[in-house]
Amino acid sequence: MAGNAGSPMADAGLTIRETATSGETRPRGVRRADAIRELKKRDNYTNFRHIAFVYLVIAASIGLTIWSYGAVEEAGLGWWWNIPMTLLCIAAVGASQHQFGGVIHEGTHFILFENKILNELASDWLGGFPIYTSTFQYRLHHLAHHQFINDPLRDPDWAQLNESGHDLDFPITHFEMLKELGKQLWLPNLFRYMIVRARYSALGTDNNPYMDRKRKGERLPTLMGVIYAVTAPAAAITLIKTGHGAWAFVALGVTTAAAVAYFYFLDENKLPHAHVETVISHRTTNISRILYMAILYFALTGIEVAGWGHAWAYFGLLWILPLFTAFPLFMIMRQWVQHGNADRGRYTNTRVFLVNPFIRYAVFPFGMDYHLPHHVFASVPHYKLKGLHELLLQDPEYKEKGIVVEGYFNSPHGTVEDRNPTVIEVLGEKYAPKPDGDVYVDTNTLEYAEVRDPDAIARENVASARGE
Numbered sequence: 412m413a414g415n416a417g418s419p420m421a422d423a424g425l426t427i428r429e430t431a432t433s434g435e436t437r438p439r440g441v442r443r444a445d446a447i448r449e450l451k452k453r454d455n456y457t458n459f460r461h462i463a464f465v466y467l468v469i470a471a472s473i474g475l476t477i478w479s480y481g482a483v484e485e486a487g488l489g490w491w492w493n494i495p496m497t498l499l500c501i502a503a504v505g506a507s508q509h510q511f512g513g514v515i516h517e518g519t520h521f522i523l524f525e526n527k528i529l530n531e532l533a534s535d536w537l538g539g540f541p542i543y544t545s546t547f548q549y550r551l552h553h554l555a556h557h558q559f560i561n562d563p564l565r566d567p568d569w570a571q572l573n574e575s576g577h578d579l580d581f582p583i584t585h586f587e588m589l590k591e592l593g594k595q596l597w598l599p600n601l602f603r604y605m606i607v608r609a610r611y612s613a614l615g616t617d618n619n620p621y622m623d624r625k626r627k628g629e630r631l632p633t634l635m636g637v638i639y640a641v642t643a644p645a646a647a648i649t650l651i652k653t654g655h656g657a658w659a660f661v662a663l664g665v666t667t668a669a670a671v672a673y674f675y676f677l678d679e680n681k682l683p684h685a686h687v688e689t690v691i692s693h694r695t696t697n698i699s700r701i702l703y704m705a706i707l708y709f710a711l712t713g714i715e716v717a718g719w720g721h722a723w724a725y726f727g728l729l730w731i732l733p734l735f736t737a738f739p740l741f742m743i744m745r746q747w748v749q750h751g752n753a754d755r756g757r758y759t760n761t762r763v764f765l766v767n768p769f770i771r772y773a774v775f776p777f778g779m780d781y782h783l784p785h786h787v788f789a790s791v792p793h794y795k796l797k798g799l800h801e802l803l804l805q806d807p808e809y810k811e812k813g814i815v816v817e818g819y820f821n822s823p824h825g826t827v828e829d830r831n832p833t834v835i836e837v838l839g840e841k842y843a844p845k846p847d848g849d850v851y852v853d854t855n856t857l858e859y860a861e862v863r864d865p866d867a868i869a870r871e872n873v874a875s876a877r878g879e
Contacts, residue, residue, distance in 0.1 A: 446802055447788060450795045453525040457794060458517065461777070462537050465510040472503040473729050477720070500729055505737020506773035512742065513777025513793070514538030519550040521859035522792045531690040540703040542734060543640060544609065545696055550860075551621040551685050552611055557789055557856035558620075560760045561750055567611055567619060568746065575607035576600070577743060581752035582843040588835050592744070601739045608739070626684035632677060636697065639670040640704055647712045648723050656716035663712060667705040674698050688861040741773045748816075748834045749782050754844030757851035758812040761786050762837060763800055765817045774819070783813050790858045814842070 479496045517523040518534025534546040552567045559565035572578040577600075579591060595601055643666045650659040674697040682693040689696075714722035753760050764771075764780040771780050778785065778793025784800040785791070787809070791799050803809045817823060817831040824830040832842065 443802065443805065447791075447799070450791045450799050450802070451788070453522050453792055455524045455526050455529055457792070458514075458523050458533070461794070462514060462533070465507050465514075468510075469504060469507045472500045472507070473725070476500040476729060477725060497728070501733045501737050502773070504729060505733035506741055506769075506776075508542050508734055508738040509741045509745075509773060510776040511538040511542050512738075513779060515544065515546055515549055516553070516779070517777055517793060518546045519553045520789050520856075522790060527690050527859075535691075535696065535699065536703060540700050542738070545700060547685075547689055547691075547693070547696060548683070551619060551687065554621055554687065554856055554860070555619050557786065558853050560786065560851070560853065561753060561755045565620065568750070571607055571611045572746065575604045577604055577747075579747060579751060579838075581838060582840045583752075583838050585835050585839075588747075588838060591747075595740050595743060598736060601743075602735055604739045604743060605735050608742070621685050621687055623684040623686055626680060628683040629681045632674070632682050632697065635670065635673055636700060639666060639701060642666060643704070643708055644711075644723070647708060651712065651715050651723070656712075659712050659716065660709070663705065663708055667701060670701045671698055674701065686863050687857075688863055744774045744819075745779060748838065749779070752838045752842055752844065754849075755851060756812065756849040757787065758783065758809050759814075759844065759849075760851070762814040762816050764819075764834065765815060765831070766819050766834070770819050786853070789853070789856050 476496050476499075480493055483490075483492045514523065515534055515538045518530055518538065521527060521530055523534050524530040531546060539545045539549070556566050556568050561569070563569050569578070579587075583591075643663055646662040646666065647659040650656065650662055674694055677694065677697075679692070679694055682697070684693075691699075711722040711726055714720055748764070749761050753762070761782045763783050764775055766775065766780060775782075778796045781793075781796035781800050784796050784803055785793075787803060788799060803813070814837060815831045816834050816837050819834040822830055822833050836842070
């Protein structure tokens with residue numbers, strides 16, 4: 412089964428009739444369906460501009476920080492003068508790594524680019540591999556999240572937050588929210604979040620209906636990728652520090668060849684399979700990820716051996732450290748508020764967030780600020796979600812039930828009556844979901860996916876719902 416976009420009227424969700432200017436009567440739902448089809452259109456070039464901006468921010472942040480280190484040293488100042496710039500860089504890079512998460516998110520829905528192969532390659536090489544993940548495994552995790560939003564048994568996001576100790580007992584007060592954010596300053600909390608999140612994205616969960624339980628594969632291939640990611644740099648750095656720079660290249664070459672050979676000759680049945688077809692084979696994706704890391708590791712080693720700078724130290728400080736600190740902090744700040752204190756209704760499972768540019772870049776990347784229209788129609792690219800939201804406001808039910816949030820901690824409108832709630836306010840008692848709220852299961856989340864065995868997904872949906 413390839414795609415299930417549904418009928419125009421199903422997309423429209425309206426059957427009200429209105430009179431056109433020509434005097435003829437025309438279904439309003441059909442008009443809206445035409446507009447939604449236009450909004451769903453993707454291309455093969457727009458997102459290169461958005462991705463390029465993220466890389467520009469990363470290059471500028473790291474470049475300016477390294478330059479400042481040189482200026483501090485030249486001025487004969489103490490090392491502590493580097494702390495403010497380092498913290499700013501960690502925040503900017505962590506925010507940009509979250510942007511890479513947005514790239515993968517678009518790729519997961521096949522809306523990063525229209526061409527599926529380009530979509531997968533760009534999502535992996537430009538978004539996923541730099542933060543040590545891949546698109547396909549995240550897709551399985553995320554499709555279940557969309558279809559069973561806020562379902563404690565079948566939404567993987569719920570299970571992941573619970574396992575990492577980051578689930579909150581909503582509704583919560585301002586003080587409780589600030590207290591929970593303060594707990595993230597204890598770095599082990601962020602490390603634990605990242606480790607659990609990475610495991611869920613890489614291996615999935617046993618009750619994910621998109622996983623093929625009969626071909627769950629083995630864990631060794633995933634472990635091999637982790638082993639290469641850690642041991643190759645460790646060997647190179649050790650050899651460089653002991654004055655054996657040339658041997659560092661040899662070590663990288665040997666470990667890379669061994670890892671590539673392992674995946675090349677590996678029986679693909681030992682890799683996790685799913686009911687959703689791959690665009691690029693598991694074998695190719697695993698080899699590609701090894702090659703990406705190899706290119707990066709060779710480049711860092713080359714810079715270091717040539718004496719052009721402390722490349723490995725900067726990589727650890729300005730890339731790996733943000734990956735386990737600022738990046739997960741921004742993810743937590745998003746994940747808590749997008750669906751926290753919400754129910755399972757179609758228009759009430761998330762919200763629209765109007766926030767300042769920094770919060771939007773760091774916390775709501777690639778259109779995640781317009782999260783409600785995204786969950787209503789997940790096949791609309793991020794740069795068209797604002798237009799989708801404005802279109803959906805013509806639907807009385809969406810306008811009545813959908814919540815628009817303004818400001819994260821404080822409202823830009825102060826104490827004006829009838830203003831929209833802030834992010835923190837919407838997590839409180841006033842906006843707590845009603846116990847008898849509607850339950851919406853999103854079957855259109857698979858619109859662009861190719862499903863091998865839809866009946867198996869249906870069967871496993873039932874089993875998961877029963878907790879089997």
